[in-house]
Every structure is written in C-alpha cells, then in structure tokens.
Amino acid sequence: MSLRDRASELVDGVRSVTAGERTKRLVERVRRVRDGESWFDKRGLDTIRRRPVDDDSIERRRRWQRFLGVAFVGLLAAAFWYPLVAGVGVVGCAAAAVGVGAVRGRFYCNHLCPRSGMLDGYVRLFSRGRRTPDWFKHPLTRAAVALTAFGLLGTGLHAAWRQGGSLGVPFLTMLGVSTLVAVGLGVAYHQRAWCQICPAGTLSHAVHRVAEALGRDSAPRVEVDADACVSCGRCGTVCRQEIRPGQYAEGEVTDHGDVFSPGGLEGSTREVDGVVDHADCLQCAACVEECPTDALSLDEE
Structure with a gap:
C-alpha cells in the first residue's frame, strides 16, 4: 500500500474521533502528508527535510x-x-x-x-x-x-x-x-x-x-508553534537541561517544583500556551536548530 493510501486511511480514522482542537490539527498534518505538502521528504517518513542552519x-x-x-x-x-x-x-x-x-x-x-x-x-x-x-x-x-x-x-x-x-x-x-x-x-x-x-x-x-514572581523577568523564551510541531521529540534529545520544549506547544506540563511552585517541591501540572517558560532553560537554541519543522524560535533581543 502506498504512502498516500495509508495517509488517506489514517485521515478517515482520525476524523471519526472527537478530541478537540488537537485532533483537528492532527487531521490537518496527515492531510498534508497525503497531499505532499508536509515537511516529510517524498522518499518516505524517515527522511526529514531539514531547514537550512547557519x-x-x-x-x-x-x-x-x-x-x-x-x-x-x-x-x-x-x-x-x-x-x-x-x-x-x-x-x-x-x-x-x-x-x-x-x-x-x-x-x-x-x-x-x-x-x-x-x-x-x-x-x-x-x-x-x-x-x-x-x-x-x-x-x-x-x-x-x-x-x-x-x-x-x-x-x-x-x-x-x-x-x-x-x-x-x-x-x-x-x-x-x-x-x-x-x-x-x-x-x-x-x-x-x-x-x-x-x-x-x-x-x-x-x-x-x-x-518572575516580582514581574521583573526579561529572559528570552523559546516559543513553540503548535500548528508546526509534529511531536517528534527531537528537541528534547538535544536539550542540555533535559527539557522537552515540544510539550509546551499546548495542553499541560508538569515541571519539577520549587518553593515558588503552586505544588511546592512536588511540582504541579499547569496549562501552557506555546512558551517554554522553564526556569532552567539555558537559551542555547540547540532545540531550535534541531527542530525539523521550524516550529521553535528564540528571540534573543
């Protein structure tokens, strides 16, 4: 079965599931694969087209x-x-x-x-x-x-x-x-x-x-484009602090806590909106360079 046929079947299957906005985005990503508009190379799913790196x-x-x-x-x-x-x-x-x-x-x-x-x-x-x-x-x-x-x-x-x-x-x-x-x-x-x-x-x-608590934080943040992120996890494999930036695209994350966290030392689950606001981010941009879909960005100004 060709890649196009498999993608078509997957689209039909996903459309039968109602799981909110995340499901809609997944359907759109699969449609891009089927129509040849995706970041995947035409040779197959394992040949990712990388954006140019400086x-x-x-x-x-x-x-x-x-x-x-x-x-x-x-x-x-x-x-x-x-x-x-x-x-x-x-x-x-x-x-x-x-x-x-x-x-x-x-x-x-x-x-x-x-x-x-x-x-x-x-x-x-x-x-x-x-x-x-x-x-x-x-x-x-x-x-x-x-x-x-x-x-x-x-x-x-x-x-x-x-x-x-x-x-x-x-x-x-x-x-x-x-x-x-x-x-x-x-x-x-x-x-x-x-x-x-x-x-x-x-x-x-x-x-x-x-x-942060005093509202005087001006550190640059890595931002995640939820529409472009395909949850491949590659950003997390290169992070020197073992943060998983892709998880900040949408939904909820659970960080290790500290005295400033609502959940104390045990941490707490909180909603995120596409900004990697982890206090241990080194702002090294390794995740930005590794992202195959250009879903991550870091404004260092």
Missing part, C-alpha cells in the same frame, strides 16, 4: 566554547600556583550567575560560564549522551548539593582564618572537586549533567524565579 553561527559558538574551556583550564592552573585566584574566580562566577539570573535567567550558564565551555567544547567528545535519573533533577537534590558545597566552603574558610592559612585554599578545593565531579558526570551521562545541580546555577535559578 553553519557560521554554530562554528562561532563552538569557537567561543573552546576559548572558554581553555580559559577555565588556565584558571585552574593559575589557582594551583596562587590559590587566591580560585577565590576570585569562584566568587566572581557565582556573582555573575546571580546578577545575570535576575534579568536573563540562566543565560550566563551557557554563554559566559568558563566551565560550561570546557564541558561543551571538550568533555562532549567523550560523553555517553545519557539522560540523568529523575531524582537527580529534583529540587531537594539541588538544594542538598548547594548547601553541602557552601557549608564545606564556609567551614574551610573558618578553619583557614583561625589557623592563619590561605583563604584561597578552600576555594581551590571546591573548584577542583566540583570540576572532577562535573567531568565524571559529563562522561557518565551527558556533558552538561553537572549544570543541573551546580550550586551557582541553583542560585541563578532561584533569583530568576524571584524576578
């Missing part, structure tokens, strides 16, 4: 990531010789993440963080590309990691102060240990797994949520 933009981004990665390695090397450099680096990066988070969400984490450049530019080459467990992204896990990191740092600084030692050593220890953990997670799962529990990222997330 290769120069991608290459510039990769060069920037490699530069950040080299800069981070240089920071580590300098910190081993002069531990106070680690203190300046840790405090500076955390302050930048929080400051940018107040107005741009987690923009810093993808575009300016030196460690993210190392993870994307180099660790990516050795990563297994696996999703992390659900508990890994739970707010309690993130809070536990942040409290442990800051608690140990505070204890180390207090001990160094009392003993007259270098205040840079606790920062160096924190920077070195967290980098080893980040690389290990990047190889075992995907290169940015650490970013899901990074203490600085957690602070940025919290500040962003406060800005």
